[in-house]
Amino acid sequence: xxxxPLRKPFSGLRVIDLAWVGVGPTxxxxxxxxxxxxxxxxxxxRPETLRRVGPFANGQDINNSGYYANFNSxxxxxxxxxxxxxxxxxxxxxxxxxxxVTESFTPGTMEKLGLSYKELQKVCPDLVMISxxxxxxxxxxxxxxGYGHVLQAAAGxxxxxxxxxxxxxxxxxxxxxxxxxxxAAFALIAALDYRRRTGKGQYIDFSQFEAAIHAxxxxxLDWTVNGHNQKRMGNRDSESAPHGCYQCxxxxxxxxxxxxEEEWVKxxxxxxxxxxSDLERMxxxxxxxxxQDEIDRHLSYxxxxxxxxxxxxIMKRFEVPCGIVKSPEEMQKDPxxxxxxxxxxxxxxxxxxxxxxxxxxxxxxxxxxxxxxxPLIGEDNERIFTQVLGFDEEEYNELLIDGVLx
Amino acid sequence: xxxxxxxxxxxxxxxxxxGYRVLDLSDEKGMLCARLLGEMGAEVIKVEPxxxxxxxxRGPFYRDQQNSEHSLFWWAMNAGKxxxxxxxxxxxxxxxxxxxxxxxxxxxETNVPGGLREKGLDYRTLSRINPSIIxxxxxxxxxxGPYRKLPADDIVASALGGHMYLNGDPKHxxxxxTVQQAxxxxxxxxxxxxxxxxxxxxxxxxxxxxxxxxxxxxxxNAMDNAQQTWDIxxxxxxxxxxxxxxxxxxGARYIYETSDGWVACLGYGGLVGVTADSxxxxxxxxxxxxxxxxxxxxxxxxxMDAFTEAEQNILEEIVAGFCRKRRKDDLVAEAxxxxxxxxxxxxxxxxxESVQLNERDxxxxxxxxxxxxxxxxxxxxxxxxxxxxRQRGRAPFIGEHNDSVYLDLLGxxxxxxxxxxxxxxx
Numbered sequence: 001x002x003x004x005p006l007r008k009p010f011s012g013l014r015v016i017d018l019a020w021v022g023v024g025p026t027x028x029x030x031x032x033x034x035x036x037x038x039x040x041x042x043x044x045x046r047p048e049t050l051r052r053v054g055p056f057a058n059g060q061d062i063n064n065s066g067y068y069a070n071f072n073s074x075x076x077x078x079x080x081x082x083x084x085x086x087x088x089x090x091x092x093x094x095x096x097x098x099x100x101v102t103e104s105f106t107p108g109t110m111e112k113l114g115l116s117y118k119e120l121q122k123v124c125p126d127l128v129m130i131s132x133x134x135x136x137x138x139x140x141x142x143x144x145x146g147y148g149h150v151l152q153a154a155a156g157x158x159x160x161x162x163x164x165x166x167x168x169x170x171x172x173x174x175x176x177x178x179x180x181x182x183x184a185a186f187a188l189i190a191a192l193d194y195r196r197r198t199g200k201g202q203y204i205d206f207s208q209f210e211a212a213i214h215a216x217x218x219x220x221l222d223w224t225v226n227g228h229n230q231k232r233m234g235n236r237d238s239e240s241a242p243h244g245c246y247q248c249x250x251x252x253x254x255x256x257x258x259x260x261e262e263e264w265v266k267x268x269x270x271x272x273x274x275x276x277s278d279l280e281r282m283x284x285x286x287x288x289x290x291x292q293d294e295i296d297r298h299l300s301y302x303x304x305x306x307x308x309x310x311x312x313x314i315m316k317r318f319e320v321p322c323g324i325v326k327s328p329e330e331m332q333k334d335p336x337x338x339x340x341x342x343x344x345x346x347x348x349x350x351x352x353x354x355x356x357x358x359x360x361x362x363x364x365x366x367x368x369x370x371x372x373x374x375p376l377i378g379e380d381n382e383r384i385f386t387q388v389l390g391f392d393e394e395e396y397n398e399l400l401i402d403g404v405l406x
Numbered sequence: 407x408x409x410x411x412x413x414x415x416x417x418x419x420x421x422x423x424x425g426y427r428v429l430d431l432s433d434e435k436g437m438l439c440a441r442l443l444g445e446m447g448a449e450v451i452k453v454e455p456x457x458x459x460x461x462x463x464r465g466p467f468y469r470d471q472q473n474s475e476h477s478l479f480w481w482a483m484n485a486g487k488x489x490x491x492x493x494x495x496x497x498x499x500x501x502x503x504x505x506x507x508x509x510x511x512x513x514x515e516t517n518v519p520g521g522l523r524e525k526g527l528d529y530r531t532l533s534r535i536n537p538s539i540i541x542x543x544x545x546x547x548x549x550x551g552p553y554r555k556l557p558a559d560d561i562v563a564s565a566l567g568g569h570m571y572l573n574g575d576p577k578h579x580x581x582x583x584t585v586q587q588a589x590x591x592x593x594x595x596x597x598x599x600x601x602x603x604x605x606x607x608x609x610x611x612x613x614x615x616x617x618x619x620x621x622x623x624x625x626x627n628a629m630d631n632a633q634q635t636w637d638i639x640x641x642x643x644x645x646x647x648x649x650x651x652x653x654x655x656x657g658a659r660y661i662y663e664t665s666d667g668w669v670a671c672l673g674y675g676g677l678v679g680v681t682a683d684s685x686x687x688x689x690x691x692x693x694x695x696x697x698x699x700x701x702x703x704x705x706x707x708x709x710m711d712a713f714t715e716a717e718q719n720i721l722e723e724i725v726a727g728f729c730r731k732r733r734k735d736d737l738v739a740e741a742x743x744x745x746x747x748x749x750x751x752x753x754x755x756x757x758x759e760s761v762q763l764n765e766r767d768x769x770x771x772x773x774x775x776x777x778x779x780x781x782x783x784x785x786x787x788x789x790x791x792x793x794x795x796r797q798r799g800r801a802p803f804i805g806e807h808n809d810s811v812y813l814d815l816l817g818x819x820x821x822x823x824x825x826x827x828x829x830x831x832x
Contacts, residue, residue, distance in 0.1 A: 006606070006610045006613070007606075007609050007610055008606075009602050009603075009605050009606035009609060010602075010605070011609070030598055030602070034602055034606075053631075054631075054635075054639075054652075054653065055631065055634055055635045055637075055638040055639050055641075055653060056638070057638045066631065066634030066635070066637065066638045067631040067634060069634070070631070070633070070634055117791075130788075135762055136762075136766060136789075138765070138766055139761075139762045139763075139765040139766045140761055140762060140765055141742075141761070141762040142762075143742075144738075144742050144747070144749075145742065145745065145746070145747035146672075146747030146748070146749055147672065147747060149650065149660060149670070149672060150660070150670040150671065150672060150747055150748060150749035151749060152670075153661070153668075153669075153670035153749045153750065153751040153752070154670075154749040154750055154751075154752050154757075154760075155752070155757070156585075156752055156753065156754060156757050157583060158661065158668070158670065158751045159751055159752060159753045159754075160583055160584045160585050161573065161581060161583040161584065162575075162581060163578060163581070167647070167648050167661055167663075167668070168661060168668055168751050169574075169575060169581075169645075169647050169648050169661070170648075170660075170661065170670070171569075171572070171573045171583055171587075172572040172573045172574065172644075172645045172646055172647075172651060173569075173572050173573075173628070173629070173630035173632075173651075174630060175628070177630070178591075178627060178628035178629075178630065179587075179590065179591065179594065179628065182591075182594035182595050182597065182598050183442075183594055183597075183787045183788060184788065185598045185601075186442060186446075186594070186597040186598050186601055186788075187422075187446075187787075187788035187790060187795075189598065189601040189602060189605055190422035190423050190446045190601055190790075190793075191422050191790055191792075191793070192605060193422060193423065193601065193604055193605050193608065194422040194423075194792070194793055196605065196608050196609075197425075197608070200792055201792075202790055202791045202792035202793065203790075203791040203792075204788055204789065204790050204791070205788075205789040205791075206788045206789070207766070207789075209762065209763070210763070210766070210768060210784075210785065210786060210787055210788075211787040211788065213757060213784045213787075214438070214442075214590075214594075214784055214787045215585070215587060215590035215591075215594075216585050216590075216754070216757075217438070217479075217482030217483065217784065218464075218465075218466060218478045218479040218481075218482045218483075218585075219585045219754055220482075220754055220757065220758065220783075220784055221466075221478040221481060221482050221781065221783070222466045222478055222754070223754040223755050223758055224758060224769075224781050224782040224783070225468055225478060225481075225781045226466060226468070226469060226470070226478075228466065229753055229754055229755045230584070230585075230753075230754055231584075231753070232583075232584045233584050234578070234581060235561070235580075235581055235582050236584075237561070237584075238465060238466075239464065239465055240559070243561060245561075245565070245570070245579060245580050245581070245582070247579060253565075253579050253580050254565070255561045255562055255564070255565040255570070255580075255582070257559055257561050257562065259559060263557070316556060319557055320557065321557045321558055321559050321561075321562045322562060323558065323561075323562040323563070323565035323566035324565060324566065325565040325570050325571050325579075325580045326565065326566055326567075326568045326571060327568070327571050327636075327642045327644070328568060328571070328629065328632040328633050328635065328636035328642050328643060329636050329640075329642050330568075331568040331626060331629070331633065332633075332636065332637075334566070335551070335552045335553070336547050336548070336551045336552055336553040336554075336566075336622060337622070337623070337626065339550065339551035339552060340547075340548050340550075340551055340620060340623060342620075342623050342626060343633070351638075354634070354637055354638065355633060355634065355637040357626070357627050357629075357633065358623075359595070359598070359599065359623075359627075360591075360592065360595045360596075360599075360619055360620055360621075360623035360624035360626075360627055361595060361596060361598070361599030361617050361618060361619040361620075361623075362548075362617070362618045363599065363602060363603055363606065363615055363616075363617055364529070364615045364616040364617075364618065365606075365610075365613065365615040365616075366602075366603075366606045366610070366615065
C-alpha cells in the first residue's frame, strides 16, 4: 500500500535551546529526535557544565564529553557570547525566526539580557517558552544553585532510598535530572499543540522541584491525609512479600516480588514448595508481610545456590516477577533492549561512533529518529547565521572578528 | 479531518489539551500519565471492571480503612477523572467501548502483549473504528521482543532497566527507591509519547497511530551517564552509597548529618573549586575551618585535582563536624548565600511544609464530598501562562459517571442502561 510519506511530528519547528546540564537538554532532545530543528546556543567562553564532565572519548575536550553528547542528539550548535554587547541582539534575531525557546538560567538572567518572554513576544508573537530552573521563577529559593544530585534530596528521594536505620543515600545518580525532563517536555508539547490549534503561544514557569514531587504522590497523601511520614525501607515493600534483592552464586543480584496471592502460589511452586512456605503464617499476605525477615533468609539461601541466570529462568517458567539487576554493560547486551533498538550508535566528528539513549516509546507511524550525534560548539554557525538569519559574508566575518560568536 | 490549520476556538480552552477525550484502561503503568493529560485539559474516562480497578486495592488507605474508595494510591493516580464500569471480556462490553472509541482521541492500555487482541481492543480493530485514535500501549518491556510476556512490577523493571545497579551501596548491594519509580518514569515518558502523537496527528491529516511504551526502557533512561561510561571507558558504574560515583570510583560523600537530619552538598560541601574560599571563610568565621584556613589549603582547594585519601578524610571530617551542630535549613540558606548548591534532605512532611512551595501556593486543597473533608494534594508540576494546569477534583468512585457517559455521551436510553446493568456488563 503506497501512501504519502508522513511528516515528522515537529518538522518545520525551530527551537532555540539555551538550557544547561540534564533537564533542559533532555526535554528538547524529544523535539529534536522527532523532527524539530533544535539549535543549542552555547559559548566557548563559558562552556556548559556537562561539556566539562566525562566520560570523555578521545581525550578531555569540551567537544568530547559522552555525558553531554547523550542529551543532545539530533541537535545543531551555534555559539554566541551573551556577555558581548551584540550577543543578546543576535540571539533575539534568531528567536524572532523560531518557535520555541528553552532555558534554565537562574531566574532573572533572561530579563537582564533583554530577553524576557514579554520582550521576545514582540519579535515572535506566538512564541512558546519554557524556563526550567531547580525551584521555579519565584519564591525564596528561586535563586538557589544546585544540580539533580542535591535536588533529589530536597524532593524526598534521599529520605526514601536506602536502608531504614542507615543514611539517606539517595539514588546513586542525579535522579531528578532523569525524571523531570519528561514533565517539562510534556508541558512544552501540550503548549505547542495548543498553539497549533489556537495560534497562541505561552510561557511556562517550570520548577524541577514541583514536578519531581509528582513521582511520590501516594506517599505525599499518606502524610497530608493520614499524618503518616513514610521512610525508606531497603528493598522491602509495604504490600508485597517476598519483595527483595538477593545475591546469587555468580555474584549477580536478582530481584523477586509477589504482590498477589496468585504470584505467591506460583513462587512456591518455583522454589519447590518447601515446608517453611506452607506454614500457617505464610499463607495469607497480610500475615506474610510480617515474616519478611524469614522469607528473605530462606530466599537468600535459595539464590546463593543458583546462578542469576538459573533463578531468572526458573522464575520465568513459573511466571513469577523476577529480574536480574543489570549492569550498564549487560544492558547493552540485553536481548530485549537489543530487540527494541533502544541504544543508537551515532558517529560524532571527534568522539567517533558512540552510544545514545533513544526514547522509551515508539510511535508506529512517525517514530523518533536520532538523526545525528551531538553538535560541536558553534558547529553550525555558518549555516545558521548566513542561511537562517541571512547575514552576508561580510557581516558574518565581522561578528567573528568582533568575538560575538565566541 | 484536517487539522493543519489552527482552528481558532471561540471560547478559551480550559487547558492546553482541552477538547481531547482519553479512555484510560491502564494499570499502575498508565494511570498517572492519564491523570496528567486530564490536568492539561483532556477529558479522561477511567474504564473499570464492575468490581473496581485492582489499583483500588493498593495502600496506603485513608485512616487505614481498606476499601475500594479509600486507597490513597487510587486517589493520587486518578484524581479528576471520570469513572465508568464496563466488562471488557464480554462482547457487549467491547461493543460499548468501541462506541466510546468512536468519540475519543486517545486510549491507554497496559495489557500483556497478545492479550489485547483477544479482547478486540488491538490497534487494528480500534483504528478501523476510528482512524484518528491514538492507542498507547504501556507495557513492561514493550509490545515486541523476547521479554514481552514476562511479568514485572516496579522492582523488576528497576532491575532489568539497569537503574537499580546504580542505586545502593557496596555493603548491601542494589536497592530500590521505596516509592515506585519505574512506574513514575514510564507514566511520565508515556505522556511525552502521547502528546507527540497528538501533535503529529494534527500535522498529518488527523491520522492516529500506536504508541508502544516500555517500562524497562523508561527506567534505562534513568542511568545518568553510566551507559556512556561503559561505552567509552568500559567501566561499570555501581551504587556508591553516600559517596558520588565517578567512572567506577566512589568519590566524595555528599550527605552529612545535621542536628535535625541530613543535608546534601556536592563534593566536600562546596569546599572545592570556585566556592572554596567563601566556604572556608564561613567555617573560619565560627572558628571551625581548622587547617583549611591556610594559603596552602586554600590554593589546593581552588584547584579541581583529585585528593589523596588523607586529604579526603580531613575535608570530610571538617564538613561533618560543622554540619553536625547546625540545622539543615540554616546551613542551606547560608551556603546558598555563599554560592554553594546545598539542599536539605526532606521527608514527606518537610516537603509539604517547605517555605518555597508554600510561597508559590503549590498545594491544592481537594474536597472529598463523601468524607466531608479536604486534603492537600501536590500542585502544578508546570505552570502554563495561557492554559494553566488545573487539578480537577477527587478521584472517582467505581462507575460514578456511568449515567453521564452512557446516557449523555453515548445517548443510551435509561432502559438500555438498566439492561446493561442487569446483565452485569456495567
